[in-house]
Amino acid sequence: xxxxxxxxxxxxTDDVKLDPRTGNLMRDGVESVINPLDANGVEAxxxxxxxxxxxxxxxxxxxxxxxxVLKKALAMGCDESVLLSDRALGGxxxxxxxxxxxxxxxxxxxxxxxxxxxHAVDAETAQTGPIIAAFLGIPQVTLVDSVSIDGEYAVCRxxxxxxxxxxxxxMPALITVCSEMNTPRYPTPINIMKALKKPRYVWNSRDINxxxxxxxxxxxxxxxxxxxxxxxxxxxxRYFTGEIExxxxxxxxxxxxxxxx
Amino acid sequence: MSKEDYTGIWVYAEQEKGVLSxxxxxxxxxxxxxKKKLGGRDEITAVVLGKSVxxxxxxxxxxxxxxxxxxxxxxxxxxxxxxxxxxxxxxxxKYKPSIFLLPASAQGRDVxxxxxxxxxxGLTADAIDLDVDGExxxxxxxxxxxxxxxxxxxxxxxxxxxxxxxxxxFSPNEPVPGAAGxxxxxxxxxxxxxxxxxxxxxxxxxxxKPISDCDVLVAGGRGIKDEGDLRMLSELAQLLGGELACARxxxxxxWLPHEKQIGQSGTTVKxxxxxxxxxxxxxxxxxxxxxxNCIMSINHTAGAPIWDVSHYGAVADYTxxxxxxxxxxxxxxxxxx
Numbered sequence: 001x002x003x004x005x006x007x008x009x010x011x012x013t014d015d016v017k018l019d020p021r022t023g024n025l026m027r028d029g030v031e032s033v034i035n036p037l038d039a040n041g042v043e044a045x046x047x048x049x050x051x052x053x054x055x056x057x058x059x060x061x062x063x064x065x066x067x068x069v070l071k072k073a074l075a076m077g078c079d080e081s082v083l084l085s086d087r088a089l090g091g092x093x094x095x096x097x098x099x100x101x102x103x104x105x106x107x108x109x110x111x112x113x114x115x116x117x118x119h120a121v122d123a124e125t126a127q128t129g130p131i132i133a134a135f136l137g138i139p140q141v142t143l144v145d146s147v148s149i150d151g152e153y154a155v156c157r158x159x160x161x162x163x164x165x166x167x168x169x170x171m172p173a174l175i176t177v178c179s180e181m182n183t184p185r186y187p188t189p190i191n192i193m194k195a196l197k198k199p200r201y202v203w204n205s206r207d208i209n210x211x212x213x214x215x216x217x218x219x220x221x222x223x224x225x226x227x228x229x230x231x232x233x234x235x236x237x238r239y240f241t242g243e244i245e246x247x248x249x250x251x252x253x254x255x256x257x258x259x260x261x
Numbered sequence: 262m263s264k265e266d267y268t269g270i271w272v273y274a275e276q277e278k279g280v281l282s283x284x285x286x287x288x289x290x291x292x293x294x295x296k297k298k299l300g301g302r303d304e305i306t307a308v309v310l311g312k313s314v315x316x317x318x319x320x321x322x323x324x325x326x327x328x329x330x331x332x333x334x335x336x337x338x339x340x341x342x343x344x345x346x347x348x349x350x351x352x353x354x355k356y357k358p359s360i361f362l363l364p365a366s367a368q369g370r371d372v373x374x375x376x377x378x379x380x381x382x383g384l385t386a387d388a389i390d391l392d393v394d395g396e397x398x399x400x401x402x403x404x405x406x407x408x409x410x411x412x413x414x415x416x417x418x419x420x421x422x423x424x425x426x427x428x429x430x431f432s433p434n435e436p437v438p439g440a441a442g443x444x445x446x447x448x449x450x451x452x453x454x455x456x457x458x459x460x461x462x463x464x465x466x467x468x469x470k471p472i473s474d475c476d477v478l479v480a481g482g483r484g485i486k487d488e489g490d491l492r493m494l495s496e497l498a499q500l501l502g503g504e505l506a507c508a509r510x511x512x513x514x515x516w517l518p519h520e521k522q523i524g525q526s527g528t529t530v531k532x533x534x535x536x537x538x539x540x541x542x543x544x545x546x547x548x549x550x551x552x553x554n555c556i557m558s559i560n561h562t563a564g565a566p567i568w569d570v571s572h573y574g575a576v577a578d579y580t581x582x583x584x585x586x587x588x589x590x591x592x593x594x595x596x597x598x
Binding site: 011016017018025036037040093094095098121122123124125126127129130131133134135139140141142143155159160161162163164165166167168169170173178179180183220221222223224225226227228229230232233234235236237238239240244245247248249251252254255256258260261 | 342343346367370371373374375377378379381382383384385386387400403404405406407408409410411412413414415416417418419454455456457458459460461462463464465477500501502509512513514515518519520526533534544547551555556557566568569570571572573574575576577581582585586588589590593594
């Protein structure tokens with residue numbers, strides 16, 4: 001079985017700030033990590049490989065430093081990685097992101113299962129997976145928390161707000177996975193060493209035959225007019241102070257006054 | 262084809278088993294507001310797909326639809342991504358709406374990207390506000406980076422301008438009984454997707470009360486360093502007669518299930534009392550809980566945004582303060598206070 005897993009590099013924080021002078025994101029001192037839900041996707045791919053055999057290719061798009069998340073995916077156990085890196089791909093919206101990722105899958109070819117995290121924690125669009133599936137003309141199963149293989153079919157359980165759905169989908173297919181699905185493994189030191197010897201491909205937009213009008217900012221129907229920090233609410237806060245025991249006692253007094261204890 | 266050839270506002274009238282999603286009514290109400298701001302010429306059309314769903318038209322008119330397009334086919338009886346996307350694509354190509362709003366529900370977020378990809382247009386995800394700017398451009402507001410940053414997004418040239426909209430950010434209008442409008446019945450041809458079969462459906466059984474129904478919540482956030490620490494938060498919740506909940510990072514890492522997550526991408530709550538523990542208070546989180554009657558927070562960072570919405574606070578290490586608080590409450594409950 002040939003599995004492709006898509007991973008995104010995201011800032012390791014919810015606490016992103018804007019530079020008050022430029023209005024741009026301040027990225028200094030903020031580490032980049034693999035999108036946590038994509039780590040669940042990598043884990044899912046590796047568990048399927050261990051159970052049914054096959055190979056796992058990790059794919060990302062981004063600047064050269066996005067290779068770090070692919071190294072992580074390789075250290076977890078993926079067999080090879082592909083980084084789509086090209087200035088022409090920059091400034092893309094979701095359509096212009098899904099398109100080159102689908103073109104990369106096309107170039108790799110012969111795939112059975114494509115896996116994405118249910119969303120990325122930075123912009124949370126949850127669109128990239130279904131867009132890749134739409135460009136490739138293959139079915140998608142979103143919000144999956146377990147998957148097994150039965151011949152040509154993947155049997156997936158979807159987590160919906162009020163129910164679980166079991167979907168039997170014919171491969172090739174794309175699934176997006178939930179965090180409840182698994183606990184991503186930690187790369188061991190030996191696997192981190194091994195990762196450096198695995199094939200790591202870097203492709204530009206021409207390598208994957210992208211239509212130049214469909215990539216980058218020019219190929220993006222939507223654009224960001226501005227980014228801004230939300231207006232602050234202002235509640236007067238009464239602070240408890242002193243030693244831990246004093247705070248605990250003052251809090252308990254408040255809880256009593258609020259009739260909670 | 263220029264963008265001027267596209268007119269009207271569409272609302273995807275998502276239904277399951279003949280019941281319309283409440284978000285549809287919220288979107289119809291907001292459409293009336295957008296129509297006004299856009300000059301009043303755009304017709305508000307609800308689009309409903311299913312097997313025998315024409316009976317829903319009356320309800321859609323009563324909530325503000327001016328026209329309803331009904332696309333019925335046996336193969337649309339249950340939602341399936343590719344047949345639904347195919348029909349919505351064909352209808353949008355035929356009628357050319359300028360704006361196309363969908364609920365940011367499991368179904369809306371599943372189908373919308375495929376439709377936008379087919380139409381080669383833009384799709385703004387999970388908008389929390391919609392407006393028309395001074396130049397008459399339709400603008401969507403979306404949260405990024407956990408809601409600490411908001412974006413204004415617009416789809417300048419391509420049409421329709423597609424948006425999935427977060428549930429409950431707009432209020433529905435009071436329904437007008439007997440309201441009527443034009444019904445267009447579309448005879449659509451669509452094959453079932455034999456690659457995609459739902460073989461089993463099991464209702465979910467939840468542990469504890471849904472957090473939206475709880476009077477008291479104790480919530481943990483990114484600052485909780487050890488999964489085992491959730492036990493003390495749970496104990497504290499029990500002592501206060503409440504339930505444990507969380508901010509997004511704990512749901513993302515799988516320590517608590519998604520249905521325990523407070524915030525815009527989780528559940529909106531309005532408890533009598535909430536204790537936020539090690540939660541910095543992103544805008545998405547605040548949006549999910551700021552209507553609580555009494556908000557108390559424990560956080561070791563004096564400058565955290567959570568203080569902006571907190572009535573009571575302790576700048577402290579939760580690993581020390583929470584056990585001390587549990588001991589103090591137990592002492593008082595046992596009558597030794």
